[in-house]
Amino acid sequence: MYKYKSISEVDQYGNTQLMRPSKMGNIEKVKELLKQGCDPNKANTGLKRKGKFQEGKGGITPLFLAMKHKHQGVIEALIDGGAE
Numbered sequence: 816m817y818k819y820k821s822i823s824e825v826d827q828y829g830n831t832q833l834m835r836p837s838k839m840g841n842i843e844k845v846k847e848l849l850k851q852g853c854d855p856n857k858a859n860t861g862l863k864r865k866g867k868f869q870e871g872k873g874g875i876t877p878l879f880l881a882m883k884h885k886h887q888g889v890i891e892a893l894i895d896g897g898a899e
Contacts, residue, residue, distance in 0.1 A: 822851050829860030837877035837893065840886035845877070849896035856899055 819832050833853050836844035849855060858876045878898040881889040 822848070822853050825857075825860070829858075831857050831859075831877070833857075833877040833893075834859065834875075834880060837886070837889055838880040838884055840881075840884060840889055842886070842888040842892055845881075845889050845892050846896075849892065855893045855896045 819826070822832065825831055831853060833845060833848050833855060835841075836848070855877055858874045876898070878890065878893045881893060
């Protein structure tokens with residue numbers, strides 16, 4: 816797992832720290848990250864396949880992931896935190 820150095824840093828796929836807890840339904844972590852200032856509207860920027868970064872193949876937000884996996888509490892927390 817990628818170790819983030821700051822609240823605004825992204826991993827090699829353009830994912831923010833909110834992506835994984837939003838996908839997994841970890842409402843406590845989502846609320847903690849939002850309180851620390853993590854942007855709920857920042858989408859990932861691309862995918863890395865076979866070692867090659869593909870610009871423009873991303874665009875997934877934490878809210879999209881929460882909705883896809885039907886995590887209602889996380890959806891509400893993200894919207895309360897400013898997700899659109």
